Amino acid sequence: MFDYDGEMRFLQGRFRAACGVRAGDRVLDVGCGGGQTTREAAADAGRGRVVGVDVSERMLEDARRRTAEAHVSYLLADAATYDFGAAAFDVCISRFGVMFFDDPVGAFANLRRALRPGGRLVAMVWQARAENEWAQVIPATIGGDAEVRDESPFSLGDPDVVRGILGSAGFGDVTFAAVRERLYYGPDVETAYENVLQLREPLALLAELAPADAERARADLRAMLAAHDSGDGVLFDSAAWIVTAE
Ligand SMILES: C[S@@+](CC[C@H](N)C(=O)[O-])C[C@H]1O[C@@H](n2cnc3c(N)ncnc32)[C@H](O)[C@@H]1O
Incomplete structure (x- = not known):
């Protein structure tokens, strides 16, 4: 499984501090994945009480396996529509889990209903693809059909768009x-290569290529990752927003 916590190692401190969770807070973690946050x-x-919600049972299995705390529970549900109950949480957090809603206004309105009045939303989302070295260099190295690129991770990259969505949702x-x-892809080129080949976009791009081109792309990928090997891990620059709202 892709080492998402490893990838986030330089970002997580900032996110946790921004969440500002205090003793006694009831917390909802949207798109909780493996549950580190x-x-x-x-x-x-x-x-x-802390609840992690995700649409992926596979991710939740991983989260449950790694969680010993009795006051944490995990829920297999679509956070966009699930009825969490009104004012059930003090804080709603998400590390890169809220960019994939088909109806963002409806989904954020649903999360707002789950928050008590004065409750807080803290979400880390990617800035635009153009600001993210990893999101430019990896697909550019593979090549292939630009139509296959997955733009959903960058759907909340524009602050004006986000302000509009959150305002319409009542925040x-x-x-x-x-x-x-820095984003960390692994301690060495081989691990970083294995990690990249578990990601949806690189896999989709490679799948579109003829076998000889895919072989060339894999070799180019290894060479590109070697160029990003800092000696202290394979690293790319990244740019995210921590969005907060009440
Ligand atoms: C990029 S991963 C981030 C996982 C986790 N937050 C982390 O930082 O390790 C995005 C996660 O959001 C989940 N997700 C996407 N849409 C969702 C939705 N509508 N409701 C709940 N989870 C969702 C995915 O299944 C995935 O686990």
């Missing part, structure tokens, strides 16, 4: 903090 929220919330006090950090 859920567990850290649970540590900060003390005995406060106020929307702020953006820019996070420019």
Whole structure:
């Protein structure tokens, strides 16, 4: 499985600090994946109830396996539409889990209903693809059909768009903090190569290529990753927003 927590190692400190979870907070982690952020929220919330929600049972299995805290639970559901109950949470957090909604206004309105009045949303989302070295260099190295590229991770990259969505969903006090950090793909080229080949976009691009071109692309990918091997891991620049709203 892709080592998402490893990839996030230089970003997670900023995200956790921004979440500002306090003892007793009831926390909802949207698109919780393997649950690193859920567990850290649970540590900060003390005995406060923490729920991680995800549409992927495979991710939740991983999260459950890694979670010992009794006040954490995981829910297999679509956060866009699931009825969490009104005012059930004090804080809603998400690390790169809220960019994939088909109806973002409806989905964020659903999350707002789940928050108590004055509750907070803290979401880390990618800035535009053009700002993210990893998202430019990897597909450019593989080549292939640009139509196959997956733009959904960047759907909340434009602050004006996000302000519009969150405003329509009933949120106020929307702020953006820019996070420019290194993304870590692994300790060495081989691990980074295996990691990249688990990601949806590179796989989709490779699948479109003729066998000889795919072989060339894989060799180019290895060479490109070697060029990003800092000696302290394979690193790319990235740019994200930490969006907060009330
Ligand atoms: C990029 S991963 C991030 C995972 C996790 N937050 C982390 O940082 O390790 C995005 C996650 O959001 C989940 N997801 C996407 N749309 C969702 C939805 N509508 N409801 C719940 N989870 C969703 C995916 O299944 C995936 O696990």
